[in-house]
Amino acid sequence: MTQKHYDESQFTFKAAFEADTDLKQYQHNALTVFALSLYLRLEDFQEFAANAITEGRNDKKVDICYVDENEKLAIIAQSYNSSTWGKVAAPANKASDLNTATTWLLSASEELIPQHLKTKSKELRRLLKSGDIKRIEILFIHNCYESPNVEKELKAAAEATRDVVKTLTSNQDDSIIVSYREFGLNSIEELYKSRDSDILIDNWMEVPITDYVEEHGHDWKAILTTVPGHWMQNLHRLHGDRLFSANYRDYLGYIRRQDNINYQITQTAEAEPINFWVYNNGITALTHELQLTPNVRIRGISIINGAQTTGALGDSTESAAIATKVLIRIVECRSRDLINNIILYNNTQNEIKPADRRSNDSTQGRLRADFLQYGIKYVHRRSAIRTPRNAITGAAIAPALCAFHGDPQTAYRNAKEIFNDDTTYQRVFPSNIRAEHVFLVKALSTAIDSVKIEIKRKVSEQSATKLEEHQYEILKYSGAKHFLFYIIGAIAEEIMQRRVSDLYEWKCRPEIISAENVSMSTSWDIALRALLPQIATIVGRQKTQDPSYDVPRSTELSRRVAEDLKAVIASLETVLGSQFDEIRKRTTV
Secondary structure (H helix, E strand, C coil): CCCCCCCHHHCCHHHHHHHCHHHHHHHHHHHHHHHHHHHCCCCCHHHHHHHHECCCCCCCCCCEEEEECCCCEEEEEEEECCCCCCCCCCCHHHHHHHHHHHHHHHCCCHHHCCHHHHHHHHHHHHHHHHCCCCEEEEEEEECCCCCHHHHHHHHHHHHHHHHHHHHHHCCCCCCCEEEEEEECHHHHHHHHHHCCCCCCEEEEEECCCCCCEEEEECCEEEEEEEEEHHHHHHHHHHHHHHHHCCCCCCCCCCCCCCCCHHHHHHHHHHHCHHHHHHHCCCEEEEECEEECCCCCEEEEEEEEECHHHHHHHHHCCHHHHHCCEEEEEEEEECCHHHHHHHHHHHCCCCCCCHHHHHCCCHHHHHHHHHHHHCCCCEECCCCCCCCCCCCEEHHHHHHHHHHHCCCHHHHHHCCHHHHHCHHHHHHHCCCCCCHHHHHHHHHHHHHHHHHHHHHHHHHHCCCCCHHHHHHHHHHCCCCHHHHHHHHHHHCHHHHHCCCCCCHHHCEECHHHCCCCCCHHHHHHHHHHHHHHHHHHHHHHHHHHHCCCCCCCCCHHHHHHHHHHHHHHHHHCHHHHHHHHHHHHHHEEC
């Protein structure tokens, strides 16, 4: 294999990655957390890291195991960091380690699975069997160039995983998608650039057409036309996923089964190419510049609707693509806000994010204005512009508020309902919600992540006390954070030592609210360290009575924990009370 010349100036993400001191705590997983925060468009990578990083000396090649019940997604990832950036390829055997990782997580005997992996394994298997996970992604993240050998190993790992999943679920029709991806230098750079640019493909190209319909509007112009399927096939084969840089979800892949839309599109192209135009909804694409004379030329292209059509044509035979015609709309637009809306409203093939449905809601607008007075950015609508690290987003804080106010089940399993259902939305974001209350919950969220990461590190280093190990038995569940939000909300009166008739009236004092002030998070940190040993003891008793008890699978069992904890706090006020003093100083009811 020919050695590539590594030019650091080509990879702008490296400077941003190395300048982010918060990432250093994740050591060999730091680049993986950075890359996945871009890939998943995470609002809070610390929360992701606290939930996803698998610690332990006997990790069975599992560096990352991430479960998102709301998106029905599981990610299993392996990290590799060469001491020298820019090697021609990452070791293929590191990619093949993902075979080992998925085997341990999905098919190994539970008695043999290391204790720190057992909870993740049981959780993942249960969700696959219940149909609450529909997609597994096998990822390899590293600081070398991408290579065919690594791709070959990843493909083998994905195929083996697909076989295991079919056995596990007794589901022979491949209804669970298993995909793979290598994120090396070039892929991570594209992810980084895509956060600020909707169109990564920037070169001029001629559109092979003779006729079109032209339309104009304020800040935009467009044409509607028909292109050969072969042209779209060539674009996809040449540019791959870069072709979908402005899209919220890339091409999902070609899987040979009847209920897979990409397979059906490919079948249409193969069986009835002459009817493809009339069967298919067509494609919408953004371009930097649209030139109509003397020939139609465009500078750059990104598919914003029709990613599955484009990808399926890419997977079709050449003869089918040549015989196929596709309806396409090509739009040039120079207004950032308008581009965001074009992407949003054209994305009907892919589900619009629930939070976008409330982007013009008066409550969200008021929270934005209120936080602005404190110098904090509150983001209530999706944008291609990178969200500042210290920003608070409506989409991210909504599940925390939902759990804090008594509904951890919706928060963990069906967070989309918060924005989709009017009743749920009004309950989570009532008219009297204020920035000072949201900041209180956000600070608690930060503190939970911090405590979880520290205890996880101690367990990994085998320096944790027995009591800390018992606490980690709770914290290692994916839903543990929502459980803790619920518990803290339920014991508000015991923490504050006064009646709390409306939990939304529990607010931070204005003078401590700012983007840089961490005193509220620190206060929560102190309180959590006092409460977690008590919670661990209560949960331990619950598990003794009911071995199937699973945080936070039951709101009723969580309610019992809260009630028992109230009694403990009352009986130990002289001991625990001082641990809540800082919260009492910084908040009002």
